[in-house]
Amino acid sequence: MPKILLADSLNKKEKNLEKVKNNVVLGDSLDVMKRLPSRSFDLIVTSPPYNLKNSTGNGMKDGRGGKWESAALQNGYQQHSDDMPYDEYCKWQRKCLRQMLRLIKDDGAVFYNHKWRVQGGLLQDRQEIVKNLPVRQIIIWRRKGGINFNSGYFLPTFEVIYMLTKSHFKLEKGANKYGDVWDIMQEMNNPHPAPFPLELIERIISSTNAQTIxxxxxxxxxxAIAAMNNNRNFVCIDNSPVYCEMALKRINGDNWNGR
Ligand SMILES: C[S@@+](CC[C@H](N)C(=O)[O-])C[C@H]1O[C@@H](n2cnc3c(N)ncnc32)[C@H](O)[C@@H]1O
Known part of the structure:
Protein backbone atom coordinates (compact mmCIF):
# COMPACT_ATOMS: atom_id res chain seq x y z
CA MET A 1 0.00 0.00 0.00
CA PRO A 2 1.55 3.39 -0.96
CA LYS A 3 2.52 5.59 1.98
CA ILE A 4 4.15 8.88 2.93
CA LEU A 5 7.81 8.53 3.95
CA LEU A 6 9.72 11.24 5.75
CA ALA A 7 12.92 12.26 3.98
CA ASP A 8 14.90 11.58 7.17
CA SER A 9 13.77 7.97 7.16
CA LEU A 10 15.89 7.46 4.03
CA ASN A 11 19.58 6.61 4.24
CA LYS A 12 22.05 9.30 3.22
CA LYS A 13 22.73 7.11 0.17
CA GLU A 14 20.03 4.60 -0.75
CA LYS A 15 21.44 1.64 -2.71
CA ASN A 16 18.28 1.15 -4.77
CA LEU A 17 14.71 2.47 -5.08
CA GLU A 18 12.96 -0.30 -3.15
CA LYS A 19 12.08 1.88 -0.14
CA VAL A 20 10.69 4.78 -2.16
CA LYS A 21 9.12 3.04 -5.16
CA ASN A 22 5.38 3.76 -5.46
CA ASN A 23 5.48 5.99 -2.39
CA VAL A 24 5.32 9.71 -1.62
CA VAL A 25 8.35 11.25 0.09
CA LEU A 26 7.77 14.32 2.27
CA GLY A 27 10.86 16.50 2.20
CA ASP A 28 13.00 18.92 0.27
CA SER A 29 13.40 17.65 -3.27
CA LEU A 30 17.11 18.44 -3.57
CA ASP A 31 17.86 16.68 -0.28
CA VAL A 32 15.77 13.63 -1.22
CA MET A 33 17.18 13.38 -4.76
CA LYS A 34 20.74 13.45 -3.37
CA ARG A 35 19.90 10.33 -1.33
CA LEU A 36 18.77 8.34 -4.40
CA PRO A 37 21.08 6.26 -6.60
CA SER A 38 22.39 7.48 -9.97
CA ARG A 39 20.77 6.13 -13.15
CA SER A 40 17.78 4.72 -11.26
CA PHE A 41 14.89 6.37 -13.15
CA ASP A 42 13.76 6.05 -16.76
CA LEU A 43 11.86 9.31 -16.78
CA ILE A 44 11.36 12.45 -14.70
CA VAL A 45 8.29 14.63 -15.25
CA THR A 46 7.94 17.74 -13.16
CA SER A 47 6.72 21.28 -12.78
CA PRO A 48 8.74 23.25 -10.21
CA PRO A 49 7.51 26.38 -8.46
CA TYR A 50 7.83 29.18 -11.08
CA ASN A 51 8.90 31.90 -8.59
CA LEU A 52 5.91 33.94 -9.73
CA LYS A 53 5.78 36.13 -6.65
CA ASN A 54 9.26 37.48 -7.40
CA SER A 55 8.15 40.01 -9.91
CA THR A 56 9.56 43.30 -11.27
CA GLY A 57 6.13 44.69 -12.06
CA ASN A 58 2.64 44.32 -10.70
CA GLY A 59 2.64 40.55 -11.07
CA MET A 60 1.69 38.75 -7.89
CA LYS A 61 4.21 40.29 -5.53
CA ASP A 62 1.95 42.51 -3.47
CA GLY A 63 -0.27 39.70 -2.18
CA ARG A 64 -3.36 40.96 -3.97
CA GLY A 65 -2.75 38.87 -7.06
CA GLY A 66 -1.53 41.88 -9.02
CA LYS A 67 -2.76 41.76 -12.55
CA TRP A 68 -4.31 38.33 -12.01
CA GLU A 69 -6.78 39.14 -9.24
CA SER A 70 -7.91 35.60 -8.61
CA ALA A 71 -4.59 33.88 -9.12
CA ALA A 72 -4.58 30.67 -7.10
CA LEU A 73 -0.91 31.18 -6.28
CA GLN A 74 -1.11 34.66 -4.84
CA ASN A 75 -0.23 33.23 -1.42
CA GLY A 76 2.46 30.89 -2.76
CA TYR A 77 2.50 27.18 -1.89
CA GLN A 78 1.82 25.70 1.53
CA GLN A 79 5.56 25.39 2.39
CA HIS A 80 7.18 27.58 -0.26
CA SER A 81 6.61 31.30 -0.73
CA ASP A 82 7.47 31.29 -4.48
CA ASP A 83 9.35 34.55 -3.95
CA MET A 84 13.11 33.85 -4.06
CA PRO A 85 15.65 36.39 -5.33
CA TYR A 86 15.86 35.65 -9.06
CA ASP A 87 19.56 34.57 -9.13
CA GLU A 88 19.09 32.34 -6.12
CA TYR A 89 16.02 30.76 -7.73
CA CYS A 90 17.90 30.02 -10.97
CA LYS A 91 20.84 28.49 -9.08
CA TRP A 92 18.46 26.32 -7.06
CA GLN A 93 16.62 25.09 -10.14
CA ARG A 94 19.91 24.36 -11.95
CA LYS A 95 21.03 22.27 -8.98
CA CYS A 96 17.71 20.40 -9.09
CA LEU A 97 18.06 19.76 -12.83
CA ARG A 98 21.63 18.49 -12.39
CA GLN A 99 20.37 16.01 -9.80
CA MET A 100 17.55 14.95 -12.13
CA LEU A 101 20.06 14.35 -14.92
CA ARG A 102 22.21 12.28 -12.55
CA LEU A 103 19.16 10.20 -11.60
CA ILE A 104 18.09 9.19 -15.11
CA LYS A 105 19.50 6.26 -17.05
CA ASP A 106 21.47 6.63 -20.29
CA ASP A 107 18.23 6.31 -22.27
CA GLY A 108 16.25 8.52 -19.89
CA ALA A 109 14.68 11.97 -20.17
CA VAL A 110 13.50 14.84 -18.01
CA PHE A 111 10.32 16.70 -18.99
CA TYR A 112 10.64 20.03 -17.17
CA ASN A 113 7.57 22.28 -17.35
CA HIS A 114 8.05 26.04 -16.96
CA LYS A 115 6.61 29.35 -17.97
CA TRP A 116 8.16 32.21 -19.93
CA ARG A 117 7.26 35.72 -18.88
CA VAL A 118 8.17 39.33 -19.49
CA GLN A 119 10.05 40.96 -16.60
CA GLY A 120 11.51 44.45 -16.72
CA GLY A 121 10.65 44.60 -20.44
CA LEU A 122 12.67 41.47 -21.27
CA LEU A 123 11.69 37.89 -21.93
CA GLN A 124 12.55 35.69 -18.96
CA ASP A 125 12.88 32.51 -20.98
CA ARG A 126 14.60 30.44 -18.27
CA GLN A 127 17.89 30.23 -20.20
CA GLU A 128 19.70 30.85 -16.90
CA ILE A 129 18.28 27.57 -15.65
CA VAL A 130 18.79 25.30 -18.65
CA LYS A 131 21.88 26.73 -20.37
CA ASN A 132 24.50 24.08 -21.25
CA LEU A 133 22.16 21.31 -20.15
CA PRO A 134 21.06 18.72 -22.73
CA VAL A 135 17.80 20.30 -23.93
CA ARG A 136 16.75 18.34 -27.03
CA GLN A 137 13.39 19.95 -27.69
CA ILE A 138 10.98 22.55 -26.32
CA ILE A 139 7.30 21.63 -26.41
CA ILE A 140 4.70 24.37 -26.25
CA TRP A 141 1.75 23.43 -24.07
CA ARG A 142 -1.20 25.55 -25.14
CA ARG A 143 -3.48 25.54 -22.13
CA LYS A 144 -6.99 25.86 -23.37
CA GLY A 145 -9.41 27.46 -20.96
CA GLY A 146 -8.89 30.11 -18.29
CA ILE A 147 -10.41 33.47 -17.53
CA ASN A 148 -8.79 36.88 -18.00
CA PHE A 149 -9.50 39.29 -15.15
CA ASN A 150 -7.40 42.14 -16.53
CA SER A 151 -8.29 44.11 -19.64
CA GLY A 152 -4.66 45.33 -19.98
CA TYR A 153 -3.39 41.91 -21.06
CA PHE A 154 -4.32 39.20 -23.51
CA LEU A 155 -5.06 35.99 -21.65
CA PRO A 156 -1.78 34.06 -21.23
CA THR A 157 -2.34 30.65 -22.78
CA PHE A 158 0.95 28.81 -23.10
CA GLU A 159 3.67 27.18 -21.05
CA VAL A 160 6.75 25.28 -22.15
CA ILE A 161 8.09 21.82 -21.50
CA TYR A 162 11.85 21.40 -21.84
CA MET A 163 12.70 17.88 -22.94
CA LEU A 164 16.19 17.21 -21.59
CA THR A 165 17.58 13.86 -22.65
CA LYS A 166 20.49 11.48 -22.28
CA SER A 167 21.94 10.39 -25.60
CA HIS A 168 20.06 7.07 -25.99
CA PHE A 169 16.56 8.43 -25.28
CA LYS A 170 13.93 7.48 -27.87
CA LEU A 171 10.18 8.05 -28.07
CA GLU A 172 7.80 5.14 -28.40
CA LYS A 173 6.93 4.30 -32.00
CA GLY A 174 4.39 6.77 -33.38
CA ALA A 175 4.57 9.26 -30.49
CA ASN A 176 6.31 11.90 -32.60
CA LYS A 177 2.97 12.42 -34.36
CA TYR A 178 1.94 14.73 -31.49
CA GLY A 179 4.23 17.45 -32.82
CA ASP A 180 5.65 20.14 -30.57
CA VAL A 181 2.53 22.22 -29.82
CA TRP A 182 0.13 20.45 -27.51
CA ASP A 183 -3.41 21.74 -27.00
CA ILE A 184 -4.47 20.38 -23.64
CA MET A 185 -7.08 21.86 -21.37
CA GLN A 186 -5.75 23.08 -18.02
CA GLU A 187 -6.90 21.28 -14.88
CA MET A 188 -9.92 22.99 -13.34
CA ASN A 189 -10.99 20.41 -10.79
CA ASN A 190 -8.11 20.03 -8.34
CA PRO A 191 -7.66 21.87 -5.01
CA HIS A 192 -3.86 22.17 -5.48
CA PRO A 193 -2.99 25.75 -6.62
CA ALA A 194 -1.00 24.67 -9.72
CA PRO A 195 -1.83 21.12 -10.82
CA PHE A 196 -0.91 19.39 -14.06
CA PRO A 197 -3.82 18.21 -16.21
CA LEU A 198 -3.73 14.42 -16.16
CA GLU A 199 -3.92 14.27 -19.97
CA LEU A 200 -0.62 16.16 -20.31
CA ILE A 201 1.30 13.70 -18.14
CA GLU A 202 -0.42 10.68 -19.65
CA ARG A 203 0.74 11.89 -23.06
CA ILE A 204 4.34 12.23 -21.88
CA ILE A 205 4.44 8.88 -20.08
CA SER A 206 2.71 6.92 -22.84
CA SER A 207 5.13 8.45 -25.36
CA THR A 208 7.98 6.56 -23.66
CA ASN A 209 8.57 3.02 -22.44
CA ALA A 210 9.68 4.33 -19.04
CA GLN A 211 8.98 1.89 -16.22
CA THR A 212 9.91 4.05 -13.23
CA ILE A 213 9.09 7.74 -13.12
CA ALA A 224 1.73 9.20 -9.93
CA ILE A 225 -1.84 8.85 -11.19
CA ALA A 226 -0.69 9.00 -14.82
CA ALA A 227 2.02 6.41 -14.06
CA MET A 228 -0.50 4.07 -12.40
CA ASN A 229 -2.98 4.47 -15.28
CA ASN A 230 -0.19 3.32 -17.61
CA ASN A 231 1.02 0.48 -15.36
CA ARG A 232 4.30 2.19 -14.52
CA ASN A 233 6.02 2.81 -11.16
CA PHE A 234 6.37 6.23 -9.58
CA VAL A 235 8.17 8.16 -6.86
CA CYS A 236 6.69 11.47 -5.68
CA ILE A 237 8.50 14.12 -3.62
CA ASP A 238 6.97 17.28 -2.16
CA ASN A 239 7.86 19.39 0.88
CA SER A 240 4.24 20.14 1.84
CA PRO A 241 2.53 17.71 4.23
CA VAL A 242 -0.85 18.95 2.93
CA TYR A 243 -0.02 18.22 -0.73
CA CYS A 244 1.58 14.85 0.16
CA GLU A 245 -1.66 13.85 1.91
CA MET A 246 -3.61 15.05 -1.13
CA ALA A 247 -1.40 12.93 -3.41
CA LEU A 248 -1.63 9.85 -1.19
CA LYS A 249 -5.41 10.03 -1.01
CA ARG A 250 -5.57 10.34 -4.76
CA ILE A 251 -3.14 7.43 -5.27
CA ASN A 252 -5.29 5.33 -2.96
CA GLY A 253 -8.33 6.11 -5.08
CA ASP A 254 -10.03 8.41 -2.59
CA ASN A 255 -10.20 11.85 -4.14
CA TRP A 256 -12.20 14.74 -5.40
CA ASN A 257 -12.76 13.61 -8.96
CA GLY A 258 -12.57 9.87 -8.92
CA ARG A 259 -9.22 9.59 -10.76
C1 LIG B 1 3.78 23.53 -9.68
S1 LIG B 1 3.54 22.65 -8.22
C2 LIG B 1 3.43 20.99 -8.80
C3 LIG B 1 2.00 20.52 -8.97
C4 LIG B 1 1.87 19.13 -9.53
N1 LIG B 1 2.41 19.05 -10.87
C5 LIG B 1 0.42 18.64 -9.50
O1 LIG B 1 -0.06 18.12 -10.53
O2 LIG B 1 -0.25 18.81 -8.49
C6 LIG B 1 5.11 22.71 -7.45
C7 LIG B 1 5.21 21.93 -6.13
O3 LIG B 1 6.54 22.05 -5.63
C8 LIG B 1 6.47 21.94 -4.21
N2 LIG B 1 7.74 22.45 -3.66
C9 LIG B 1 8.17 23.72 -3.56
N3 LIG B 1 9.41 23.77 -3.04
C10 LIG B 1 9.78 22.48 -2.81
C11 LIG B 1 10.96 21.89 -2.29
N4 LIG B 1 12.02 22.60 -1.90
N5 LIG B 1 11.01 20.53 -2.21
C12 LIG B 1 9.94 19.78 -2.59
N6 LIG B 1 8.80 20.30 -3.10
C13 LIG B 1 8.72 21.63 -3.21
C14 LIG B 1 5.22 22.75 -3.85
O4 LIG B 1 4.72 22.36 -2.59
C15 LIG B 1 4.28 22.42 -5.02
O5 LIG B 1 3.39 21.39 -4.68
Missing part, protein backbone atom coordinates in the same frame (compact mmCIF):
# COMPACT_ATOMS: atom_id res chain seq x y z
CA UNK A 214 10.03 10.47 -10.63
CA UNK A 215 8.28 13.75 -9.93
CA UNK A 216 10.44 15.77 -7.48
CA UNK A 217 7.84 18.58 -7.19
CA UNK A 218 4.83 16.30 -7.15
CA UNK A 219 2.11 18.44 -5.54
CA UNK A 220 -1.20 16.61 -5.77
CA UNK A 221 0.46 13.56 -7.37
CA UNK A 222 -0.79 13.85 -10.95
CA UNK A 223 2.39 12.16 -12.22
Missing amino acids: LDPFAGSGTT
